[in-house]
Amino acid sequence: MSEAPHITFDLDRPGVSTGHLVVPKGADCEALSLPVFSCNKGEGPSLLITGGNHGNELEGPIVARRLVEWLPEAQRCGRIIIVPEINPLAVQAWTRNTPIDGKNLNRLFPGRSDGSVSERIADAISRLLLPMVDTIFDLHSFGPTWDFPPSVITHPFADVDLMTKTLRLSAAFKLPVTLLWEHNETAGMFDTWAHSQGKVFICTEFGGGLVGAEALAIYEAGVRNGLIALGLIEGKAEYPVFRQQKSGQSLETHPSDQLKSPAPGIFEPRCSVLDEVKQGDLIGILHRMDSLPADSIDIRAPTTSIVCGIRSGAYVQGNEEVAFLARPVPL
Numbered sequence: 001m002s003e004a005p006h007i008t009f010d011l012d013r014p015g016v017s018t019g020h021l022v023v024p025k026g027a028d029c030e031a032l033s034l035p036v037f038s039c040n041k042g043e044g045p046s047l048l049i050t051g052g053n054h055g056n057e058l059e060g061p062i063v064a065r066r067l068v069e070w071l072p073e074a075q076r077c078g079r080i081i082i083v084p085e086i087n088p089l090a091v092q093a094w095t096r097n098t099p100i101d102g103k104n105l106n107r108l109f110p111g112r113s114d115g116s117v118s119e120r121i122a123d124a125i126s127r128l129l130l131p132m133v134d135t136i137f138d139l140h141s142f143g144p145t146w147d148f149p150p151s152v153i154t155h156p157f158a159d160v161d162l163m164t165k166t167l168r169l170s171a172a173f174k175l176p177v178t179l180l181w182e183h184n185e186t187a188g189m190f191d192t193w194a195h196s197q198g199k200v201f202i203c204t205e206f207g208g209g210l211v212g213a214e215a216l217a218i219y220e221a222g223v224r225n226g227l228i229a230l231g232l233i234e235g236k237a238e239y240p241v242f243r244q245q246k247s248g249q250s251l252e253t254h255p256s257d258q259l260k261s262p263a264p265g266i267f268e269p270r271c272s273v274l275d276e277v278k279q280g281d282l283i284g285i286l287h288r289m290d291s292l293p294a295d296s297i298d299i300r301a302p303t304t305s306i307v308c309g310i311r312s313g314a315y316v317q318g319n320e321e322v323a324f325l326a327r328p329v330p331l
């Protein structure tokens with residue numbers, strides 16, 4: 001009989017505490033000890049910040065670790081719990097999914113205590129951390145093979161009151177894009193489970209392939225703006241500068257806005273994120289390697305849109321996503 005998941009210190013202890021979230025061992029691996037930071041300054045909002053849900057998205061863990069450095073001084077009230085890497089196995093392997101069980105942690109919530117290691121991580125978070133807070137910031141990136149503007153992404157859901165609160169806080173991050181993403185496969189996502197528990201859930205995304213200093217500064221500024229909006233720290237929220245622009249926009253995207261490769265080949269991007277495109281404008285070119293450029297296939301915008309995400313130049317399979325288009329929406 002293995003031990004139950006537990007935290008190695010009392011989360012209700014006032015002030016700064018550090019320790020571990022212990023995910024019990026199972027048939028597939030030994031117990032995991034995930035570093036946890038807690039800063040408890042009494043009455044006020046309660047917030048959980050997580051990074052490393054997907055192991056090849058490292059902006060989140062880095063920004064979460066920066067927060068641990070300056071929050072003890074800056075936090076004015078309430079409770080903040082930070083787990084910089086909730087899936088350390090995937091981070092070590094630099095993979096989206098957990099290498100031991102091949103599963104996507106962000107499709108397994110609320111998890112299972114007797115499941116594989118990814119399911120046990122989800123179970124430990126769902127049982128021990130989620131009930132302690134009313135808001136979650138889950139820090140993602142779009143992954144190394146995409147260009148994607150710094151964004152807060154929310155999936156539409158039915159609870160109007162919670163949706164309103166979520167969109168208001170999303171906009172308060174003042175990132176270049178606040179994206180309402182209609183998504184067909186949200187079962188088991190951390191946000192879907194958190195919404196079912198009545199929590200406000202903020203998912204930040206940031207693509208670009210390389211984890212660079214400028215990207216990290218924008219990301220950290222967005223999270224700082226979110227902390228100001230919650231009243232956890234003091235300060236003036238400002239739009240970070242992204243590609244010479246200091247503003248934000250609200251967009252929506254639907255499954256039909258995903259452009260897919262018509263065949264296997266090398267994808268050549270022909271536009272950049274946040275470009276405005278008209279129907280018929282060139283988004284990219286698919287180069288089939290069994291023929292010369294004359295037979296390459298143009299991928300064009302089906303409608304007037306804004307380019308929200310575009311694949312880096314890469315070899316892609318047939319029917320693989322190469323671009324996400326979006327349209328302005330009043331939020």
Ligand SMILES: [Zn+2]
Pocket residue numbers: 053054057140141142
């Ligand atoms: Zn992710």
